[in-house]
Amino acid sequence: MLARQDVLSTLRMVREENLDVRTVTLGLNLNCCASRDPEALVSAVRARIVSLAGDLVRQCDEVAARYGLPIVNKRVAVSPASILLEGHTTATAVRLAQAMDQAAAEVQVDLIGGFSAFVQKGMTPGEGTLIDALPEALTNTKRVCASINVGSTRAGVNVDAVRRVSARLLEAAQASRAQRGFACAKLVVFANMPEDNPFMAGAVLGPGEAERVVNVGVSGPGVVKRAIDRLLRSDPQATLDELAEEIKHTAFRVTRTGELIGREVADRLGVPFGVVDLSLAPTPRVGDSVGEIYQSLGVEKLGAPGTTAAVMLLNDAVKKGGAFASSAVGGLSGAFIPVMEDHALSQAVTEGTLTLEKLEAMTAVCSVGLDMILLPGDISAESISGLILDEAVIGIANRKTTGVRVIPVPGAKAGEFVDFGGLFGSGTVMRPACMEGAAAFVRRGGHIPAPIHSLTN
């Protein structure tokens, strides 16, 4: 028989603390769809996605009902589309994206990832084709998300790729001018991109993954915040290590939830279960914020000295709790700081306490990177490249994933408010303290060599 307190505490997590499973992402390998014939290629891709993902949403709904736990998003992540584009044109790449988009609509998922390329060491023609197609592909599709891996601890950073992606990113912003540059919200540039990340925009079925797999992304910022608040009500003098312990315990429970949901969905689909990504992924909704967690910990003004330490404490405690909960932890697994998608972070940017430079410092110890950040529309490609390079080297030097998902808003200046709505949220355009000044460095191109500690053999 279940213990009374166990029942009540779990019910509280679900009913009052916004516990949910943020995403169940079905990974699908599309390599068998390769064809020199563009028509055959796009038809095969669309047919395969519809065939293999057609039951995903229904099974997720059944499992969500069974456990009384919302599965907020059902998504698909495919193998890097760049592999299918060898020998093809950018026009075909756009058609491929549209096929992915149509298939996603047919199977009723809200986003599909995998319009991706791994170019950390060099770039094949197909990968270059995909990158060059990004502006049109992201503007003319609704659900397609793209990710480009430009660096790794093992390989260093491909600066030429960074420059090419930056130029396309600006073009994507212009192409989606009517939507305030929204196309860029579906593109993330990574270093050390994981192969099993279930969260968009970076979800892809990376090299080394199975033919099909279910990966799960849990949520839980509200659960963690309330656990901290409860502890502080009973012990207002609780120390940081005591708070870290509480976060760890909560992360354990959140992770276990995710694995239960993920394994059951996988079983029902007849697909292997992959990983639980135990990242704390906020939404713009009040009470579902990572920024609020830092505030509960005592960082009253996000961006003040001490903020980075709070991020590190949270990220580390989440990982420890999750690692004990499951041996199938993967993906990004930590604390996100997506500015537009977190009302507290967004508010701090608007108030001027949280700067781009502080966010950059936080990315050294958090789960991802500079995420969902609005930039002035007149920022140069070189400055965007500089931002990406700064993030990439934080990642490769610290053996962690870092990413950049920035949106240059055409015609917008720093301080302007933009609202994308839904899970993409809203925010204030922010600018680097020093907007330009390293163009010559970026234009040199080439490669930033891998750090010395990559030589581990």
Added chain:
Amino acid sequence: MPDISRYVIAVLLPDRVGALRDVTAVIVELQGNIAGIRQSVVDGYFSLIFTSAHPAGVTDEAIYHALAARLEPAAAIVVRACQALSQPPCARGARYVAMTCGPDRPGTIHAISAFFVEHGINIEDWQVENEGAEVIYTAQVVLPAAADFRAVQEAFRARMAVRDLSASICHENIFRATNEVGPIKHLLGK
């Protein structure tokens, strides 16, 4: 003639230290061996139900009188011969937790339990928790395997909504997953 006589015994009395000791002392004196046992305290009242096996010569009346002599006059005692159940109370199925939350009103427990009866659901445990002006009932129940879970779930929500209660039924695995240590695979029968 069987060598063993089995009885189901229930005791109710105002809670005090030593209640269980006094009851079990009687059982020991009558050479009994306790099998299943469950004790709870509800609003200051001690409630005990258990089964015991005794040598064939020990009658239900003997047990009753021995308990009555040992316990205070306020104690309510029931002793019955333990009948083997011809069939389980409901068809076999999975265990779920049903929950309602809302204003405390007469008739709520009856309404919930009546719903369960209509759907062949057996209640294995029942708890109440008060949160301010609201009452939370949680029942651990067994749904027949043949039951359409989604239909039962929707019907439960709709029925309880008429009484201004929010309601849910969810599989026990979510509670076990969040509170137990051990492979999740085992919860799924793997």
